[in-house]
Amino acid sequence: MTNKIIIAFIVVLVIIGLLLLFINRPNPSKNNSSNTSQQNGQNNQPATNSSDTPNSGKVVTIQVTKEGFTPGTVTVETGTKVIWTNVSGAIAAVHSADHPTHITYPPLNLGEFQDGSSVQLIFDKPGTYKYHDHLKPQLQGSITVQ
DSSP: HOOOOOOHHHHHHHHHHHHHHHHHHOOOOOTTTEEOOOOOOOOOOOOOOOOOOOOSSSEEEEEEOOOOOOSSEEEEEETEEEEEOSSSSSSSEEEEEEEOOSSGGGGGOOOOEEOOOEEEEESSEEEEEEEEEEEEEEEEEEEEEE
């Protein structure tokens, strides 16, 4: 009886390990219209929106710096494209909260991108979406979609 319990426990641990492996895999090539991740390095202007002002231009750029995200909090309208531009001097990785599982909002798991390049996501549902740099989880940001 004890051997059966040990074997069942090992099987459960292996299954949990495999599930965690597949959940945490970054997917840098997201290709549907509401969730687009692109690396292009052509969007280097900072966001002009404050955290209290809805976006009317439907595009917001957030810079990823050594110190964090600038701006760290933005409010946008549904359908807005948010572009994260890496100006940190190192590789960055935008992922949804919570670290390290990234399961709160999987479309926001945009993966790693080089300094000078960008990733983007179109937010098509109202809500508040928290994210962080997976390589430096203390660097966090938030997007509120109205």
